[in-house]
Amino acid sequence: MTKKMFASDNNSGIHPSIFEALLEANDGHAPAYGDDAFTLNVASKFHEHFGEESDVLFVFNGTGANVVGLKAMVRSHQAIICTEGAHINADEGGAAEGFIGGKLLTVPSADGKLTVPQIEQQLAHIGSQHRSQPKAISISQCTELGTVYTIDEIKELTSFAHANGLYVHMDGARISNAAAFLGCTFKEMTTDAGIDMLSFGGTKNGLMIGEALVCLRKEFSSELKYIRKQGMQLGSKMRFISAQFERLLTDNLWLENATQANRMALRLAEGLQKLPGITLMQPVESNAVFASVPVEQIQQLQKFYAFALWNSDKNEIRLVTSFDTTVEDVDLFLATVQKVFV
Structure with missing residues (x-):
């Protein structure tokens, strides 16, 4: 996988x-x-x-x-x-x-x-x-x-x-x-x-x-x-x-999937907020995280992960979680971010 x-x-x-x-x-x-x-x-x-x-x-x-x-x-x-x-x-x-x-x-x-x-x-x-x-x-x-x-x-x-x-x-x-x-x-x-x-x-x-x-x-x-x-x-x-x-639409599968994606976005946002130089650009209300990240770190992160550069003028990236995103997936990404910031 x-x-x-x-x-x-x-x-x-x-x-x-x-x-x-x-x-x-x-x-x-x-x-x-x-x-x-x-x-x-x-x-x-x-x-x-x-x-x-x-x-x-x-x-x-x-x-x-x-x-x-x-x-x-x-x-x-x-x-x-x-x-x-x-x-x-x-x-x-x-x-x-x-x-x-x-x-x-x-x-x-x-x-x-x-x-x-x-x-x-x-x-x-x-x-x-x-x-x-x-x-x-x-x-x-x-x-x-x-x-x-x-x-x-x-x-x-x-x-x-x-x-x-x-x-x-x-x-x-x-x-x-x-x-x-x-x-x-x-x-x-x-x-x-x-x-x-x-x-x-x-x-x-x-x-x-x-x-x-x-x-x-x-x-x-x-x-x-x-x-x-x-x-x-x-x-x-x-x-x-x-x-x-x-x-x-049976047995709330739609809700289970969406809730998991939303939770992982919140976990991702909370982890990013702890790092210097990163600013959340929008409140995290769904499964997307918009954050301003120093341009040097963006370029380093792109060597390891695919994500959208949303607004280059603001060094703003978009990170999107899914129904199949896990805690381990988020924590692995955050660990990579921490290494890039060292």
């Missing part, structure tokens, strides 16, 4: 229980394109976690979930308000604007969060035929900086958005980590808080492949399957995605 790295939770393996679910789904033949028993039955799991009115569709990846969900809500002459660091803006190769045809209206954010005043500033030109018309906001939970919106913060955003005719999309690639941190249910953080459309992450929390698009506003449900097909996100052997989500 190779040494664990801290570059991304995408680098982690597959949870053994998820692997078992894949093997079970591989028994014989099954109808394609979502007409299999696994896909039909897993809807009840999502109803348990998001309410009876929720509808779920499976896609291959997070970018697919985001752009399919947003296209259902936004037309080409309209716009989506998000932070500059939002995944849909910074890490999806222009997929949102390319697929939807609309525009992203971005705002700066020191902690990764979108605020009501920032949204309000983008509404000044509503009604002007010369400007893209804001129609949705997109927030990430957890944010790209590892921070977590409280339920009250989400409700404040959704209440303002809906009062101004805007829909609310949540990029939940790491939503399990957020729920674990807040100690709340998915429903409390999404359906009950006013979210209209959710990208529900699985790959970063133990799945091999696949994300779920959870529609929480019925008026969009009927169009999603057509948009998914047009967006090349309809899997023929869908049972292999559905079976993974069924297992993930």
Whole structure:
């Protein structure tokens, strides 16, 4: 087994229980394109976690979930308000604007969060035929900086958005980590808080492949399957995605995995804080640690470990833990850091 790295939770393996679910789904033949028993039955799991009115569709990846969900809500002459660091803006190769045809209206954010005043500033030109018309906001939970919106913060955003005719999309690639941190249910953080459309992450929390698009506003449900097909996100052997989500949402496996990742991030942060010259740049609220490290030490550490150099101007690195990160993995990394600082 190779040494664990801290570059991304995408680098982690597959949870053994998820692997078992894949093997079970591989028994014989099954109808394609979502007409299999696994896909039909897993809807009840999502109803348990998001309410009876929720509808779920499976896609291959997070970018697919985001752009399919947003296209259902936004037309080409309209716009989506998000932070500059939002995944849909910074890490999806222009997929949102390319697929939807609309525009992203971005705002700066020191902690990764979108605020009501920032949204309000983008509404000044509503009604002007010369400007893209804001129609949705997109927030990430957890944010790209590892921070977590409280339920009250989400409700404040959704209440303002809906009062101004805007829909609310949540990029939940790491939503399990957020729920674990807040100690709340998915429903409390999404359906009950006013979210209209959710990208529900699985790959970063133990799945091999696949994300779920959870529609929480019925008026969009009927169009999603057509948009998914047009967006090349309809899997023929869908049972292999559905079976993974069924297992993930059974017996709180999602919570077990996310809690382990979060705990390891905290352990990592606590160890780093004890070393001179290292400063945490964000509160550790999920499975990511952002720290400023002297440039000489960064270069030395990169000889032993893979991690992201997040902001070179601030010598800021990002370290990400996973469901399969262990105490031994963290302590081995910290021991390496200590040697580098000697």
